[in-house]
Structures are given as C-alpha cells and as structure tokens.
Amino acid sequence: MTEGLGARAPKYHRVADALRREIRDGELAPGQRLPAETTLVERFRMSLPTIRQALGVLRAEGLIESRHGIGTFVKEQRRLQRRSRGRYGSARDHQKLLTHHLRHDIVFAGRGPVPSHIAEVMGIDPGTEVVIRRRHLFDKDTNQPEEIGASYLPVEVAGGTFLEEPTVVPKALFLCVEDLTGRHYTRARDQWIARMPTADESSILELPTGAPVMHVVHVARDEDGDVLEVSESIWPADRVIVIDDYPVEQEAEQPAAASEV
Amino acid sequence: MTEGLGARAPKYHRVADALRREIRDGELAPGQRLPAETTLVERFRMSLPTIRQALGVLRAEGLIESRHGIGTFVKEQRRLQRRSRGRYGSARDHQKLLTHHLRHDIVFAGRGPVPSHIAEVMGIDPGTEVVIRRRHLFDKDTNQPEEIGASYLPVEVAGGTFLEEPTVVPKALFLCVEDLTGRHYTRARDQWIARMPTADESSILELPTGAPVMHVVHVARDEDGDVLEVSESIWPADRVIVIDDYPVEQEAEQPAAASEV
DNA sequence: GTCGTCAAGTCCTCATGAGGAGTAGGGTCG
DNA sequence: CGACCCTACTCCTCATGAGGACTTGACGAC
CATH class of the missing domain: 3.40.1410.10 (Chorismate lyase-like)
Structure with missing residues (x-):
C-alpha cells in the first residue's frame, strides 16, 4: 500500500490518500458526509482547487459522491x-x-x-x-x-x-x-x-x-x-x-x- | 445525443463536447495527437484550467490519454x-x-x-x-x-x-x-x-x-x-x-x- | 561518431480571487 | 396552519498567474 506518501508526492495526492485511509479505516463510514470543502481547506491548509482535485480523485475511484448544495458523501458499496x-x-x-x-x-x-x-x-x-x-x-x-x-x-x-x-x-x-x-x-x-x-x-x-x-x-x-x-x-x-x-x-x-x- | 449544447452549459462541457464530436467523426483519428493545451486555450478562447477540465472529462470517458511532456492523444479502442x-x-x-x-x-x-x-x-x-x-x-x-x-x-x-x-x-x-x-x-x-x-x-x-x-x-x-x-x-x-x-x-x-x- | 548539454515544447501542480447555483432551514406573512 | 421568502451553507464554474517536470531534438565538445 502507498502509506505515508513522501513530501515529494503532489499535494492533492496526499490529501486524497489521507481521506482514502480514513474511509478504509471506517473513520468516515459509508453514507457519512465528509467535511465541507472549505473546512478541508483549513484543515489541510491548502487552496480550494487543490482540495477539489483531491476529491476528484476519490470521486473517480468511486469512493465518494458529491451532491450539489448538500455535501460530499462516502459511497455505499453495494452490489445487489x-x-x-x-x-x-x-x-x-x-x-x-x-x-x-x-x-x-x-x-x-x-x-x-x-x-x-x-x-x-x-x-x-x-x-x-x-x-x-x-x-x-x-x-x-x-x-x-x-x-x-x-x-x-x-x-x-x-x-x-x-x-x-x-x-x-x-x-x-x-x-x-x-x-x-x-x-x-x-x-x-x-x-x-x-x-x-x-x-x-x-x-x-x-x-x-x-x-x-x-x-x-x-x-x-x-x-x-x-x-x-x-x-x-x-x-x-x-x-x-x-x-x-x-x-x-x-x-x-x-x-x-x-x-x- | 447531446449535440449543440446551449450556451447555458458549462464552458468545459461545451469544449469536451466539441472535441468528443471531432473524435467520433474521425477528424481526430485514434492515436492522433490533440492540439496542445495552450493551442486549445487560444482556439476556444478560454483559460487553461477550463481547457484542462474539459480534457479531464474526456480522459475519464476513456477517449483520450495524456502523456506528460509529450502531448494528448486519442486512445485506440482495442479489446484484444x-x-x-x-x-x-x-x-x-x-x-x-x-x-x-x-x-x-x-x-x-x-x-x-x-x-x-x-x-x-x-x-x-x-x-x-x-x-x-x-x-x-x-x-x-x-x-x-x-x-x-x-x-x-x-x-x-x-x-x-x-x-x-x-x-x-x-x-x-x-x-x-x-x-x-x-x-x-x-x-x-x-x-x-x-x-x-x-x-x-x-x-x-x-x-x-x-x-x-x-x-x-x-x-x-x-x-x-x-x-x-x-x-x-x-x-x-x-x-x-x-x-x-x-x-x-x-x-x-x-x-x-x-x-x- | 558518441556523448552530454541545452532549449523548446508539452503537460502537471498549485495559489488566489470571484461569482453562480442548488439545498435546507427558519422565519414571516396571510 | 400553510405558503412563501430569505439566508446560510454547500458544491460548482472560471479567470489569472506562476513555477515545475518530463520528453524530444538540436547542438557542440570530446
């Protein structure tokens, strides 16, 4: 696993990795809402585009889903x-x-x-x-x-x-x-x-x-x-x-x- | 098909649509290189992030592939x-x-x-x-x-x-x-x-x-x-x-x- | 001739700033 | 009590600007 990415990795990559781990470890449960983008900006001390790029990676991986005006949520993995x-x-x-x-x-x-x-x-x-x-x-x-x-x-x-x-x-x-x-x-x-x-x-x-x-x-x-x-x-x-x-x-x-x- | 998107659609969406049609119609053949991002900026008269966002859409659709330092190319659809x-x-x-x-x-x-x-x-x-x-x-x-x-x-x-x-x-x-x-x-x-x-x-x-x-x-x-x-x-x-x-x-x-x- | 250096062209990263659009909740007015 | 509106919060769009990293090809030194 790519734990603990070095400081050389792109910032958005490190953010994505941190959130991915929180999801995998259950700190962010399926269905749960992620912190707002602006909150993540403060928490990671990065610009909004960088945070959004990180979220885009997780979206592309199918881990999260964003709903306009509501928030970003951890997707429930169900294959029925x-x-x-x-x-x-x-x-x-x-x-x-x-x-x-x-x-x-x-x-x-x-x-x-x-x-x-x-x-x-x-x-x-x-x-x-x-x-x-x-x-x-x-x-x-x-x-x-x-x-x-x-x-x-x-x-x-x-x-x-x-x-x-x-x-x-x-x-x-x-x-x-x-x-x-x-x-x-x-x-x-x-x-x-x-x-x-x-x-x-x-x-x-x-x-x-x-x-x-x-x-x-x-x-x-x-x-x-x-x-x-x-x-x-x-x-x-x-x-x-x-x-x-x-x-x-x-x-x-x-x-x-x-x-x- | 979503031909001719109205002016209400997001810019990056319109760019993606224009390029998608060129690919589908064969004006951009599989394997061929797309114009450079800076060229697209001039051609569509939009900012670089917008152009890049449009390319990101096509990348996510599997239509194109970007290679760092080289260019962006139309993917060859081959299922061997x-x-x-x-x-x-x-x-x-x-x-x-x-x-x-x-x-x-x-x-x-x-x-x-x-x-x-x-x-x-x-x-x-x-x-x-x-x-x-x-x-x-x-x-x-x-x-x-x-x-x-x-x-x-x-x-x-x-x-x-x-x-x-x-x-x-x-x-x-x-x-x-x-x-x-x-x-x-x-x-x-x-x-x-x-x-x-x-x-x-x-x-x-x-x-x-x-x-x-x-x-x-x-x-x-x-x-x-x-x-x-x-x-x-x-x-x-x-x-x-x-x-x-x-x-x-x-x-x-x-x-x-x-x-x- | 071969190798290394350099420059140009390309895509990638990231910051700042501003405005728009959708949703939910609470309050007001009828 | 119900319908409406307003506001706060959310994510979405888009511009500008700067620097970095990667690849290729040309050039010059050896």
Whole structure:
C-alpha cells in the first residue's frame, strides 16, 4: 500500500490518500458526509482547487459522491444484482417478465437501422432495417434508473407483429418470439464489456462522474444458427456481479469461445 | 445525443463536447495527437484550467490519454483479450501455462492471511492462513503490464509443496494441484465485477486516470464441494471481453446462480 | 561518431480571487 | 396552519498567474 506518501508526492495526492485511509479505516463510514470543502481547506491548509482535485480523485475511484448544495458523501458499496445465464429456464417457469420488479419505459419501438456494434454480432450490414425496442428501467420504489436496454429483431422475425408497438410485452420477449414464429431459442452468446459511459448514458442512469458501466450484448439463435434476437443492456457497473457456475471439463475439448482466465 | 449544447452549459462541457464530436467523426483519428493545451486555450478562447477540465472529462470517458511532456492523444479502442470459460479443457490438451505468451513475475509465494473478499467465497474466516501466490503478468514484447493475479490455496491442499516456492510453475496451476493431491477439479464458479482500480492497481497496471478494471474471482472445487483453489485476476477493463456461449434451457430448471439479464 | 548539454515544447501542480447555483432551514406573512 | 421568502451553507464554474517536470531534438565538445 502507498502509506505515508513522501513530501515529494503532489499535494492533492496526499490529501486524497489521507481521506482514502480514513474511509478504509471506517473513520468516515459509508453514507457519512465528509467535511465541507472549505473546512478541508483549513484543515489541510491548502487552496480550494487543490482540495477539489483531491476529491476528484476519490470521486473517480468511486469512493465518494458529491451532491450539489448538500455535501460530499462516502459511497455505499453495494452490489445487489447478480446476473448470469440461466435466465431462460426460470422465465419458462414463471411465464412473466424477468425484470418484473422494475418499471419499464418503452422509449422506442419500431423499425430502424441497426447500429454497427449490433450488426457485427448479427452478421449483417450496418444500417440494415430491423425491429428495435428500446427501454429504460427504473426501480418501482425509489424511481432510480437501473438499466438501459434495447432489443434488435430481424424483420423476418418480428416485422408486422405487436413487437413493433411501443407497449410493454406480457411476458419475456423470447417467449413472445417463440410463440409468434414457432422457432425455438437454442443457443445464446453473451458478450460482456466494462467501459466508461457515454454522456447520454451517464445522464439517463444518473451516474456520478467516473463511474463505469457494464454492457452486455446477448445474441440468441435457433437450431439452424439463425439469429432470432440480439439484446443489449447497460447497467451502472457497481450494481452488477456476473456469476458463472459451470462444470470443469474432465476430457480434452475445444470450447466454442477461446479461452483463458 | 447531446449535440449543440446551449450556451447555458458549462464552458468545459461545451469544449469536451466539441472535441468528443471531432473524435467520433474521425477528424481526430485514434492515436492522433490533440492540439496542445495552450493551442486549445487560444482556439476556444478560454483559460487553461477550463481547457484542462474539459480534457479531464474526456480522459475519464476513456477517449483520450495524456502523456506528460509529450502531448494528448486519442486512445485506440482495442479489446484484444477474450476471456470465457473452457480454460480447463484446452489446458488439459496443451499441458502448458494458459498465459504462456506473457512474462510471469512471481511477486510473492508463501503463506499469509486470506483477504476478506477471498475468505468470503472460500467460506472460511478472514485472516485464516492459506498459501498465496501473487503474480504480475507482462507482455513479452512490449513489456506492458497486462494482469495482476493471485491464487489462494488451502494449506491442506498446497502446504509443504513447491507451490509455496516463488518459482513459475511448469504447467497450469490446477494440473499441479491435481497431481499433488490426487483430487480433481470438478466444478468452478467465476464472479466478475467491474470497478475503478485502487491506487496500487493503477500504478502497477500503468492505467490512465479514469480507466476501470475487470476483476474476476475464480473458485474451483472438487467432487465433494471442497475448495481446491481460489484465484483472482485484475485486468484493465478496456482489454477484456467476456464471452459466454451456452445452450438455452428448453425445460424448466433452477440454475445455481439466480438470474436475470 | 558518441556523448552530454541545452532549449523548446508539452503537460502537471498549485495559489488566489470571484461569482453562480442548488439545498435546507427558519422565519414571516396571510 | 400553510405558503412563501430569505439566508446560510454547500458544491460548482472560471479567470489569472506562476513555477515545475518530463520528453524530444538540436547542438557542440570530446
């Protein structure tokens, strides 16, 4: 650990380090308010920009969060949601929306050009017309934004159906598609990346500056390998744990996706 | 998109937006150097701190990277490494280290107290003595840091073996453990989270400020459900894609890890 | 030719000063 | 009692000014 930084380290770095240690040691508990910036100026005997720069470092690390006009607070580290595969089986059971505890705002439903990163996994040309459903999900109680979601369906699959209407579907999307087409979801591929949010995502999800997002692109295919659906979700990264539970291969085998951890 | 911000938006925000658009539109290509800060001061007719604040926003978004004494550059978005399960099968095939293209620096090997986040998944008390192997991995060609890794093995498993010695093991760790104990890796569980790096991680991985990391904790058990090994890896998030390819459950089933995407 | 020195250009640190904007609490007026 | 306003406190924005540290390339001494 970088305890006791030498006098050679930048001042803002030393301040950040002192506060970081107080947070780690519990002197500043999660949820607790930090001293006001002006108070820190007096305490550390440094200028306001220097103090603010130090706070900026801790903000970028996700340790604190500032609220305009109120104060700066130690963030509560909670990762509530666990996400992994297995969604299909449980949805077949319950016959209801996977995210029924969230309020769904359908912000768009209809046809449009497929974005390039989706076209890539679908194996079609960017700009090809597909059926798109975009949604924002909010916690029903706190009204906090939880997720930005979008589904992309080939026109052959969803064209002319109620999936082009901006209404919440009655059950999991894949069950609707199976009913409408008679085809079956057979194989899926998830692609997870973590990145910094765009300005739009940051404002929709009300993210504090410096908070990363988790972005998953989900591709579902039928028994012939044809794409039935691509959907993507974007969450604040600090609310997500991806869990993958699987048997260890006992025999030599070449997995579909190479390959190391 | 937040095109054409009104005059009410903060100045640094407008500057960031203008540069962001130039990057997105390709006027500033990946790898290319941005105008010097002093040049931007003249061009936008704003003060240096304002310009620097705008650059700070783009840095936090992972769009640009500044190098002291050299300049500020548009980051190349490259996600080279794809990681997913299936590691065991291919390792049994090749009988060599999974990360043989990287240089391994064993920074520690021996006994020590288990960290709390590892104790939790191992189901033991924090501080219990375990065998720990810590390593830093570097690209053999560029010498760039690529990964921080650590393995935690119960003393019953690895105590008194060469796994307590700070030398690179001849083949994948799990094959060593299987040979030494006669027990077999049967089931594994990976836990992925994305977060901002600690100060230490940031310096070891030479991360630009504002860049998140991907952190995976891997738990391996034998047929009795006893933990044989826990290992964790930390990568710069922008070099990682996690890919998960799996069959869709056709029948009702309660997966081990609940469960929604 | 090789090495070290130097200067120019770059980003980084930090101080001072001023004003603006959002929030919460208390008081006043109806 | 309720609605409104005012004030104190908070964080946010932005300017100016100065010096330092790092990198590169050119130049001269050896």
